[in-house]
Amino acid sequence: MDAIFVFEQLLNGLGYGLMLFLIAAGLTLVFGIMDTMNLAHGSLYMAGAYVAARVHEASGAFALAVAVAVGVTVAIAAVVEFVVIRRLYRRDHLVQVLATFGIILIADDAVKAIWGVAPLLASTPAALAGPVDLFQGLPYPSYRLLLIGAGLAVALGLYLLVNKTRIGMLVRAGASNRQMAEHMGVRVGGVFAFVFALGAALAALAGALMAPISAVQIGMGEAILIPALVVIVIGGIGSVRGAFVAALLVGMVDTAGRAFLPPALRAVLPPSVAADLGPALAGIAMYVLMAAVLTLKPAGLFPARG
Amino acid sequence: MLEPTSQGASSAPGAAAAVTHARFPGLARRLPWLVLALLAAFPLLAPAFGLEYYVGFVRRVLIVAIAATSLNFILGYGGMAALGHAGFIGVGAYTVVALVEAGFSSAWLAWGSAALVAGLAAAAIGAVSLRTRGVYFIMITLAFAQMLYYLAVSLRTWGGDDGYGLYTPLELGAWLDGAHAQVFYWVVLVIAAAVFALFSRVAHSRYGHALRGIRDNEMRMVALGYPVYGLKLAGFVAAGAVAGLAGGLLASHNAFVSPSIMHWTQSALLLVMVMLGGAGRRWGAPLGVALWLTLEEVLKLYTDYWHWPLGLLLLLVVFHAPQGVAALLERRGGREGAR
Numbered sequence: 001m002d003a004i005f006v007f008e009q010l011l012n013g014l015g016y017g018l019m020l021f022l023i024a025a026g027l028t029l030v031f032g033i034m035d036t037m038n039l040a041h042g043s044l045y046m047a048g049a050y051v052a053a054r055v056h057e058a059s060g061a062f063a064l065a066v067a068v069a070v071g072v073t074v075a076i077a078a079v080v081e082f083v084v085i086r087r088l089y090r091r092d093h094l095v096q097v098l099a100t101f102g103i104i105l106i107a108d109d110a111v112k113a114i115w116g117v118a119p120l121l122a123s124t125p126a127a128l129a130g131p132v133d134l135f136q137g138l139p140y141p142s143y144r145l146l147l148i149g150a151g152l153a154v155a156l157g158l159y160l161l162v163n164k165t166r167i168g169m170l171v172r173a174g175a176s177n178r179q180m181a182e183h184m185g186v187r188v189g190g191v192f193a194f195v196f197a198l199g200a201a202l203a204a205l206a207g208a209l210m211a212p213i214s215a216v217q218i219g220m221g222e223a224i225l226i227p228a229l230v231v232i233v234i235g236g237i238g239s240v241r242g243a244f245v246a247a248l249l250v251g252m253v254d255t256a257g258r259a260f261l262p263p264a265l266r267a268v269l270p271p272s273v274a275a276d277l278g279p280a281l282a283g284i285a286m287y288v289l290m291a292a293v294l295t296l297k298p299a300g301l302f303p304a305r306g
Numbered sequence: 307m308l309e310p311t312s313q314g315a316s317s318a319p320g321a322a323a324a325v326t327h328a329r330f331p332g333l334a335r336r337l338p339w340l341v342l343a344l345l346a347a348f349p350l351l352a353p354a355f356g357l358e359y360y361v362g363f364v365r366r367v368l369i370v371a372i373a374a375t376s377l378n379f380i381l382g383y384g385g386m387a388a389l390g391h392a393g394f395i396g397v398g399a400y401t402v403v404a405l406v407e408a409g410f411s412s413a414w415l416a417w418g419s420a421a422l423v424a425g426l427a428a429a430a431i432g433a434v435s436l437r438t439r440g441v442y443f444i445m446i447t448l449a450f451a452q453m454l455y456y457l458a459v460s461l462r463t464w465g466g467d468d469g470y471g472l473y474t475p476l477e478l479g480a481w482l483d484g485a486h487a488q489v490f491y492w493v494v495l496v497i498a499a500a501v502f503a504l505f506s507r508v509a510h511s512r513y514g515h516a517l518r519g520i521r522d523n524e525m526r527m528v529a530l531g532y533p534v535y536g537l538k539l540a541g542f543v544a545a546g547a548v549a550g551l552a553g554g555l556l557a558s559h560n561a562f563v564s565p566s567i568m569h570w571t572q573s574a575l576l577l578v579m580v581m582l583g584g585a586g587r588r589w590g591a592p593l594g595v596a597l598w599l600t601l602e603e604v605l606k607l608y609t610d611y612w613h614w615p616l617g618l619l620l621l622l623v624v625f626h627a628p629q630g631v632a633a634l635l636e637r638r639g640g641r642e643g644a645r
Contacts, residue, residue: 098624
């Protein structure tokens with residue numbers, strides 16, 4: 001294990017963390033502002049990945065594919081918000097779980113009907129297929145660099161949107177005290193619809209960007225949903241800043257756990273035990289982090305409600 | 307099978323039940339026994355109708371109903387929305403695997419240990435989780451179940467990701483083995499009936515009322531001097547142990563155990579089935595399980611696309627019967643009575 005390997009893994013963790021942030025940001029805003037637990041958020045991520053993979057394959061233009069994926073997913077999200085989610089805002093969390101689980105079931109079958117059961121193989125854009133030398137002796141896949149760049153750019157854009165614009169002010173007001181915001185004359189219906197669409201756009205973007213480096217298949221939404229939920233709980237529900245910090249933490253811990261724990265265990269334990277324990281501890285690391293944070297700070301690192 | 311239970315639903319306390327009692331004296335009281343008798347006779351009647359395949363299906367429904375009944379107890383009566391209940395099913399199933407791997411073959415030892423170990427796991431997990439509230443409780447129970455899931459995936463001695471086959475059935479004891487091809491079905495039925503009766507009774511005991519008090523107003527129960535944390539933990543441990551028992555039975559039923567039985571979607575599915583039937587309703591859990599699994603089975607016969615009708619059903623329940631199917635049937639019973 002040398003310095004280059006460590007640095008490479010840290011970059012991988014950063015990239016994964018930023019993608020988690022894109023998904024978690026929408027989830028935490030919807031949760032924090034609308035008090036709505038949306039399990040179907042992962043389905044929007046899946047929709048983005050499928051549309052991007054298909055459009056990219058058909059047209060060969062990756063930027064176009066990403067744009068179409070975001071557009072289509074936002075349109076789907078607007079319909080879902082209008083038909084179902086809008087009527088769930090004031091309901092019990094468990095009822096929201098029930099309804100959005102129903103949406104997951106419908107979404108998975110819809111994807112199966114349109115694109116079939118077999119996983120899609122999404123290709124990286126041709127221009128970014130090869131590695132670049134970050135510095136002497138460290139080649140790094142250029143596509144993963146694009147991922148990091150795009151993630152950072154979106155994070156910055158979201159920061160400006162939430163902290164420097166009027167709509168961002170309304171969003172923050174809704175997150176910290178929804179009732180007070182309503183009494184002050186904020187038309188929450190419009191803010192809710194905007195936030196839901198924004199969350200869908202971010203999830204679709206993450207899906208489109210992740211498609212070439214992960215399996216595009218039914219169930220990918222449910223697989224990414226749990227880490228995203230862990231992120232928003234660690235960060236403090238409703239806080240975009242918290243989601244950013246927690247996403248990077250989770251991304252790093254998860255990647256580092258998978259890369260460094262097995263060799264470290266092999267060094268101190270008998271091989272048979274280490275082979276069993278390594279992957280288990282790596283998979284668990286993120287949940288241990290969450291349990292530890294909740295024990296010390298029961299409302300997450302950056303509680304949005306004061 | 308659903309029809310009789312729907313009548314039984316009106317035996318819950320309330321005006322509807324009173325009316326039913328007045329119109330059909332004793333019917334509501336006898337219905338659970340009628341359902342039990344029908345279920346007990348099913349393996350004997352099934353061959354006559356060519357339904358042998360469905361004996362195994364009903365057995366699975368009964369096992370899942372055991373787990374769902376325990377979840378309904380803490381969710382519906384205790385207000386604890388645990389999204390990690392499949393974790394305890396998994397602990398029970400893997401306890402059976404561990405005992406079989408170690409050379410034990412007694413079914414009762416295996417299932418008893420499954421309940422015991424799952425209860426211990428629930429005590430440890432509950433002790434930490436019950437310090438949190440609301441969404442954080444949902445998330446932390448989920449986190450613990452995920453830890454158990456990854457543990458099972460990585461334990462290669464017990465099959466890891468590929469699962470573990472239980473090739474020889476467990477021994478039930480002297481005269482039970484080989485008495486009849488379906489003896490395991492009746493064992494499951496007796497256990498399910500006992501679990502259901504036990505939880506129904508406890509729900510209406512002093513303890514059950516205290517638990518409901520905590521669900522409705524925890525602060526007030528603290529102020530009244532109830533040991534709220536201890537009462538919740540006791541319920542959580544009992545539910546975990548019973549889920550473990552269901553896991554042990556499921557291991558025998560499938561003759562196979564893999565980590566997928568405790569994937570988080572299984573926990574969510576259990577929650578969904580309880581809420582579909584009606585959380586906090588006596589018949590909620592078995593109704594929800596029977597309805598969901600039957601629909602799944604029937605839809606699978608006709609189409610590969612059997613998820614979306616179930617999803618649509620969930621949306622319909624949310625918007626038109628938010629208290630679950632059991633409540634819907636109770637209300638209808640009330641209306642009929644009023645006429």
